Amino acid sequence: MKQNLAAPTQKCANDAVVAGKHGTPLISDATLAGIHQTLLSARSARIKFPAVYAALLAEFSQHDRVTTDGPLSFASLAVGTPLEASADLATGLALGLAEHQTGSLVFAFLRQDRLVPDRFRRTLHLAAQHQLPILYILLPAPRSTFDWSARAILENVPCIPVDAHDAVALYRVAQETIQRARAQGGPSLIDAKQVKLVRGDSNPVARLEAHLRRKGLSPAAQRELSSPPLPSSSRLAHVLANYDQTGCR
Numbered sequence: 001m002k003q004n005l006a007a008p009t010q011k012c013a014n015d016a017v018v019a020g021k022h023g024t025p026l027i028s029d030a031t032l033a034g035i036h037q038t039l040l041s042a043r044s045a046r047i048k049f050p051a052v053y054a055a056l057l058a059e060f061s062q063h064d065r066v067t068t069d070g071p072l073s074f075a076s077l078a079v080g081t082p083l084e085a086s087a088d089l090a091t092g093l094a095l096g097l098a099e100h101q102t103g104s105l106v107f108a109f110l111r112q113d114r115l116v117p118d119r120f121r122r123t124l125h126l127a128a129q130h131q132l133p134i135l136y137i138l139l140p141a142p143r144s145t146f147d148w149s150a151r152a153i154l155e156n157v158p159c160i161p162v163d164a165h166d167a168v169a170l171y172r173v174a175q176e177t178i179q180r181a182r183a184q185g186g187p188s189l190i191d192a193k194q195v196k197l198v199r200g201d202s203n204p205v206a207r208l209e210a211h212l213r214r215k216g217l218s219p220a221a222q223r224e225l226s227s228p229p230l231p232s233s234s235r236l237a238h239v240l241a242n243y244d245q246t247g248c249r
Contacts, residue, residue, distance in 0.1 A: 027171055029217060031058060035167050036212065039205045049139055051204035052192045055170035056107060056137060059178045063104040065093055069114055087115065087123045087136065094127065094134035094187075105133035105181045113141035117151065124155040124189070131186035135177055140164050140194045152189045164192035165204045168211050 035054050042050030057066070067085040085093065090108035097104045115138075127134055136157075138148060152159035158180075162173050170192070177188035194202075 036208050049164050051165050051167040055167045056174045066107045068109045091123050091127050094132040098132050103182045107135050109137045111141055112138045113143050124157045127187040128156045133181040134187045136189045138191045148191055157187050157189050159189040161191040161193050163195040165202050167204050167208045
């Protein structure tokens with residue numbers, strides 16, 4: 001039986017609005033602490049949109065695949081064999097995973113300003129037609145004004161706009177869409193957007209720390225929870241900590 005997310009919305013997902021057939025996922029304190037650790041490492045490495053990578057890849061499994069459509073990024077290096085691939089190639093990779101039905105999936109990180117609308121529409125159509133295990137993650141681009149949400153809906157691919165700086169909202173979206181993909185429910189498109197409502201909203205570390213304080217988690221408690229850190233967060237944080245020396249920026 002196919003699983004469906006809630007009807008796509010044009011409003012950015014936030015702490016209160018990411019719900020689907022599975023309900024709003026709960027986030028453990030240990031997971032939040034692991035994401036926080038990764039964000040701290042990303043900040044020192046001056047990574048763009050670190051919350052997107054930290055939150056999405058917190059659910060990474062060793063048999064999953066990560067692709068980027070630009071120069072090999074820290075995300076690929078952190079979680080497996082580096083693969084620079086377009087949306088088309090990432091979709092082909094997902095087709096191969098689907099044939100083996102292992103529950104693995106592809107995390108395809110894509111720059112919006114590098115996508116060709118008609119070509120990407122055909123890619124989405126193919127992924128939906130074959131219910132492929134792939135997440136298309138659109139990274140913000142200042143010059144991109146195309147409405148990808150509307151295009152995805154036309155191709156029967158759930159699209160969830162979400163604040164690119166809100167690690168909590170991003171993780172909730174990730175958890176929901178990843179569960180769906182692993183259960184052979186098909187692809188999803190996560191549209192990470194630049195949303196700045198008040199001063200400081202673009203600081204993902206400060207926003208996550210405010211959330212942790214509201215939960216009553218002190219810095220000492222956070223360190224205890226993340227030691228030993230989650231496997232994927234640990235690997236990602238290690239790469240980020242040495243990112244300036246890798247020459248892979």
